[in-house]
Amino acid sequence: MAGQHVYLGIDVGSVTTKIVGMLPDGEIAGAVCLETLGQPARQIMRGLTAVGEALSRRGTPVVAGVGTTGSGRNLAAALVGGDVVKNEITAHAVAALHQVPGVRTVLEIGGQDSKVIVLRDGVVVDFAMNTVCAAGTGSFLDRQAARLGLDIREFGRLALRSTRPVRIAGRCTVFAESDMVHKQQVGHSVEDIVAGLCRALVRNYLNNLAKGKDLEPPFVFQGGVAANAGMVRAFEEALGHEVIVPEHHALMGAYGAAILAQEWREGRGVSGRRSGRDEAALTRFRGFDLRERDFRTSAFDCDGCPNECEIIEVFLDGALVARWGGRCRRWERDTAVPPA
Template sequence: MSDPCFLGIDVGSISTNLVAIAPGGEVLCELYRRGDGHPIDSVQACLAQLQEEAPGLAVRGVCTTGSGRMLAGAVVGADVVKNEISAHARATLHLHPDVRTIFEIGGQDSKVTVVRDGAVVDFSMNLVCAAGTGSFLDSQARRLNITIEELSAGAMLSQNPTTIAGRCTVFAESDMIHKQQVGHAQPDILMGLCHALVRNYLANVCAGKELKSPIVFQGGVSANQGICRAFRESLGCDIIVPRHHMVMGAYGAALIASRTGVKNTRYRGEKAATHKVVTKGFTCADCPNHCEIIEIRDGEEVIGRTGGRCGKWDGNGGGPRPQVDPVPDLLEMGVPEP
């Protein structure tokens, strides 16, 4: 007999994460996979791995989130497409109902979410610059010819962190070279990089926000011990790194999927993992907006379209559509856990 489950899939700029949960919220399987610029392949690889590792699961609902949520939603047949603020908040409130501030730093973007009495009351995201994100650390690790794991471990050995310019990756690299040339120890330089990222994040993403404990830190960068240390030293308080911290967006999406009440899921089953899915772009000339439309196809079948402003091209050409929520459901965040 198959065990019912709900899937959450988070497609970000760097990684694709998948979480399968039981109806009660227990995590049955979690997967983290680097996307390498191929989101469709990454989503399908996660689904194939899920089928291999947990073949007895019967999917009852699917929610996609992240920057690639619309594309992923078409590929898998999502019942709900949700923004990442809502997904991360849902997972955090499920694990830590008393949370008041959520830090989330990924590969190319970073966010802060302010929670009061179990409801999201404010949030902010980084703008174009990625200096306060994981890509900042990745680029500096490559410059030093070390892995990101070695950067994390090395930073924890620092006794006297040096100051590194963190507002720009280019300036940080120049400053780092100078620190090396004058003789600073590598652990102190690595910890200086961690402090630089945290300073950038607090000064830009968190500007004007009231940061109160308990503070939960999640996203891929939360695995970096140097960054966790830098947050604790900068804020003078404890930082909670939750279970499933690498896949909290997907976990929250799975929790959202479990609450939709969908009776007949749109999930495409095995073909979501095995069929060749391709995209084709075209420009709609029906109005001055000239929207760039992306059409997603499984063979001759149109399974999704994205990119339009007016909604004309939304959906999959006549079939059932997922519930799409382009803005955070701030009021829903206040609904207590059942």
């Protein structure tokens, strides 16, 4: 099966970087998930090589399009040669629609952010994402698991064993933590505390993020935290309805980006601005092995006005491939990948 067309989706999140290789029929043929570790560029390169190897097992992959998403989407696009750069909300919604076509509510909790997306008839009609506070996201659960001496993978199973979840103050993670310490000292079991924490986080999510939204089934729960069975059950209890966790729940952002790349390639993309490149639709993909290439970023403070913007420059083999960070047009250049 030589010359297999694939679409790459790259989701660079605050905690993990996910890369997916998708076949034109939507099947995921290769995927990796790495911790971002504060070194997104290096991890993107490593992940890309790994996905390239996984895909090669099914024939020489021919990349037809690359989509990037997540907080590091611009960096990923500059580095890898991205064709579509999309925000996480659209990417997650598109992926959820492909997995569960009639989905009306997407609950997404990742490493440091959480979102709720409301869809009707296959179109996003409302959304919200946390902006100020990372309460109840994956990082917090990780930390609490570590503090209780638990593997994060046991966390959910443990919560399911609870018979009488403890009520924990969930508005603020700092206070949630002190309340948990208190509940431990009073003598509650770890199972009940863990289950109580799940309930508190779900309560917090529904009261703040999803406040005033019409949450209707089918519900899809995705993002890394969806692996936590305790959280799934807490959502099901609070919503009074089954919550679907898709098979690739942790990869949905990257999967969505790959689907968007395919839409772009096939000229079905929906975007606000006509990009002008749509007709040719030739991918900018630079190849799977970027580790051979010299990749650097550097930053400087612009001295043009009192804003003193920090300008980031991205170099590949000594050539400037992208530059961003300015409030004005002074440092703009055409090589920067336009938002699709």
